[in-house]
Every structure is written in C-alpha cells, then in structure tokens.
Amino acid sequence: MNDVQLCSKPDRCGSIAELEPCEAALNLYRRALAEGSLPVQDSRPCLTALRLVSRRPTEPDVVHPVPPTAAAVSVFRPLKEQLDRFHRTEQSLQAAFARFDAVYNDTRTREEPAFTLLVGATAIGDTLEAAVDACREELLTAQPGGGRPVEHLGDALDRDMRLLARGTHQRTIYQHTVRAHPPTLAYIEQVVAAGAEVRTAAEVFERLIICDGKVAFIPVSDDRGAAALEIRHPAVVRFLAQTFERDWARCIPVDEQSVADRPAAVMSDTQRTILQAIVAGETDESIARKLGMSRRSVAVHVRRASEQLGSRSRGQLGYLIAMSGVLGDSPDPPTGPPSA
Numbered sequence: 001m002n003d004v005q006l007c008s009k010p011d012r013c014g015s016i017a018e019l020e021p022c023e024a025a026l027n028l029y030r031r032a033l034a035e036g037s038l039p040v041q042d043s044r045p046c047l048t049a050l051r052l053v054s055r056r057p058t059e060p061d062v063v064h065p066v067p068p069t070a071a072a073v074s075v076f077r078p079l080k081e082q083l084d085r086f087h088r089t090e091q092s093l094q095a096a097f098a099r100f101d102a103v104y105n106d107t108r109t110r111e112e113p114a115f116t117l118l119v120g121a122t123a124i125g126d127t128l129e130a131a132v133d134a135c136r137e138e139l140l141t142a143q144p145g146g147g148r149p150v151e152h153l154g155d156a157l158d159r160d161m162r163l164l165a166r167g168t169h170q171r172t173i174y175q176h177t178v179r180a181h182p183p184t185l186a187y188i189e190q191v192v193a194a195g196a197e198v199r200t201a202a203e204v205f206e207r208l209i210i211c212d213g214k215v216a217f218i219p220v221s222d223d224r225g226a227a228a229l230e231i232r233h234p235a236v237v238r239f240l241a242q243t244f245e246r247d248w249a250r251c252i253p254v255d256e257q258s259v260a261d262r263p264a265a266v267m268s269d270t271q272r273t274i275l276q277a278i279v280a281g282e283t284d285e286s287i288a289r290k291l292g293m294s295r296r297s298v299a300v301h302v303r304r305a306s307e308q309l310g311s312r313s314r315g316q317l318g319y320l321i322a323m324s325g326v327l328g329d330s331p332d333p334p335t336g337p338p339s340a
Helices: 024-033 045-049 069-108 121-133 150-165 178-181 183-194 234-250 264-279 286-293 295-309 314-324
Strands: 005-009 013-016 055-056 058-064 115-119 138-143 169-175 197-201 207-209 215-219 227-230 253-254
Touching: 024 058, 045 115, 058 215, 115 121, 115 253, 121 150, 121 215, 121 227, 150 169, 150 183, 150 207, 169 178, 169 183, 169 234, 169 314, 178 183, 178 197, 178 264, 197 227, 207 234, 215 234, 227 234, 264 295, 264 314, 286 295
Parallel strands: 138 169, 169 197
Antiparallel strands: 005 013, 055 058, 115 227, 138 207, 197 253, 207 215, 215 227
C-alpha cells in the first residue's frame, strides 16, 4: 500500500497523497454500480488500488464494485497495523531513553558543579582556604588594588609558606604600586626568598586564583568581598590560566635584590599607563582605581606631566601628550593645540 496510485487526471494516475480520483474513475465506478460489473480492460488502477473493485475467480474477465465502507476497511487495515508498530516502537524507545536519562542525571548529580556562587566573606574565605590548602602543583594569583591590607598579610604569609615548603609552585601578579607599600613588600620578600615568583604590572585585569589548573575563583562584582564564583569547568579554567600567562609574560619580575627598589621600567610603565589614561579622558579617580594607587599619587604624576609639557588645562594636556610622541605613537601633524 506504500505505492497506491489514484487518477489525478483522465490520462494518468497520481500519488495517493493527492486523494483526488479523476472524473473518469468516478464515472466508471458509477457504471459498475449500475451494471453490476465492468470489463477488466475498462477499469482504472485507482479503483483496484482503493479496493473499490474486485475480481472473482469464476469471472476473470470482469470486476465487480465494492462498497466504499468495505473497501476503506481493507485499505486502512495495513496502515493501522503499521501505525501500531510505529507507536510500539516509539514507546519502546522512550522507555529506553528514560533509563539512560536516569543514569545520566544520577551521574551528573554526583559530579562537582562547574560553577558555584559563593556569597559573603565567610563562604568565600572558607572555600578558598580549602582549595588552596589542597593545592599541590601550582597556585596562580592575580591581586589588583595595590598594597594588601596588613591584617590579611599575616594569614597569607603562613598559608603561602606552607605551600612553598611542600613544593607547590606559586606565581603572583601585583600592581606596580605594591613596590611602595612596605607591609606588602615585606611579605613579598619572604615568599620570594622561599621560592615564589612575583611580578608586577601597571594594571591587573581582575582578581584571580587558580589551583592546580583545576579550580579557579573570580569576583562576581566590583565589591570583591561580597560574592565570588568558584569555577571547575575545564575549558573556563584553561581560558583563565591562559589569560594569566599572557599578563605574566608582560609583567616586571620582583626578585630578592629588587624587592625594595622601584626599577626605572616600573616607573616608566606606570607613567605611560597614566599618560595613556589622560589621553583617553579618564579622571584621576578612575586612573587611581585602575592602577591601585591613591588619587593623590595620580595627581602628582599629572602635575609633573603638565609642567614638563607646558599644559594649562587637562584637555590641552591630553592633546600635548598625544602629539609629543612620548607614548611611542606616530600622530598626524597637529593643526594647532586646543585653547587653554
């Protein structure tokens, strides 16, 4: 029955999906009903396909009409049987997938979640402490914001010295401004002497902690102590580690001999970042927040740049910096400085 044909036109048969027998077929069926039979050669394929005519063994040369209700039962029976088979197959497949779905969900619920929101200083601190204490191979940290609070440095020193003593490799990125913060410098001096690596940059993209390349912690908002995200998704942790490595390669190392120094490269990097921010139109407050330094320190750098370039306003200072070439750019010839 998959290839039943109906007469769509008087001269040929069409697909069963059309369900429109031709006028010739309808007239022949009417004739068969009126005469009681038709010669075989006068019948149409659609009449036979729809079981509307039948042949008797004793009368092989003629066909007899069949009531449509009876023909429909004969035509639909195999279709219904096929639908029933499809339905039983569907139910069987649904039951099979349901069992696999149960295994999948059970396994996933036993796994550690890829992302966990930690709310509040206590939850963040306890989770971080457990993850760092479990760190065995390498601890990567990025600490923006300049010098660290003195009350935090004692606990950090005890923890980090334990890690270093058991052979855990530790690398930390700070901002250049920690070189002018004696408590943080004292901490750095001790961990560097114990084998840690510390580097500084003018800017640190965000606070980040990665333990053994398996779990990472990042803040959820600018209020870093309010909430943090614990990340265990391998692809995301890998991405964060690559971001750390990219910044690490651009940072300036802090070694035992230069812990208390402010190398020329550090000052140059800090000054350049401040000058770039001035050209971009940033305020002293936003620059200070970005570099982890006080607003007053930024103002000192801005004043010195103004004096060196002879600027009489903030807008003129940005213009003169951009035109001076001190940032290593190749500006177009100026059309004239802006008015003060």
